[in-house]
Amino acid sequence: MSKMTVEVVTPERVVFSGEATMVIARGVQGELGIMPNHMPLVTPLKIAPVRVKTEGDKEVVLAVSGGFMEVRRDKVTILAETAERPEDIDVNRAKAARERAEKRLNERHPDLDVRRAEYALQRALTRMQVSGK
Structure with a gap:
């Protein structure tokens, strides 16, 4: 089976290569x-x-928060804002972030940045999904 090179990169590090x-x-x-x-x-x-x-048939799953994917014939590069492997995810921190975001969205204060709260909620849910918890 043919293969391609894959790199997942954040501003801080190469998460997968x-x-x-x-x-x-x-x-x-x-x-x-x-x-x-x-x-x-x-x-x-x-x-x-x-x-x-x-x-x-092995699979690496990463929690990716936005960014861009560039595809060339034999290479895929993902430039992500953040990307984490399951073993790098702090599940308790992700749960706390989910709870904070849900609370903000439910309270709907007039000065609430809804988009930012929704972004935080989606990021926490993705991290929890990837961690398997």
Whole structure:
């Protein structure tokens, strides 16, 4: 089976770098499945898990918070605002962030930045989903 190089990079570090047979990510217009020799594209990403399928039916799942994905024939690069592997996620912190965001959205103070609260909630939910908790 053919492979491609995949890199997931944040401003702080390289979170994943390796060979893959497929990348599944959620772009702003829907879910994308990228395989080797895919047509070139650049797309913004939503806050959602990114799945990298590697050799032998193994899968690496990352919690990605926004950014962009660039696809070239043999390489996929994800430039993410944040990206975390399941073992790097502090589940208690993610739960607390979810509770804070839900509380803010339920109270609806006049000075509430709704978009920011929704962003925080989605990021916390994605982190919890990827961590498996």
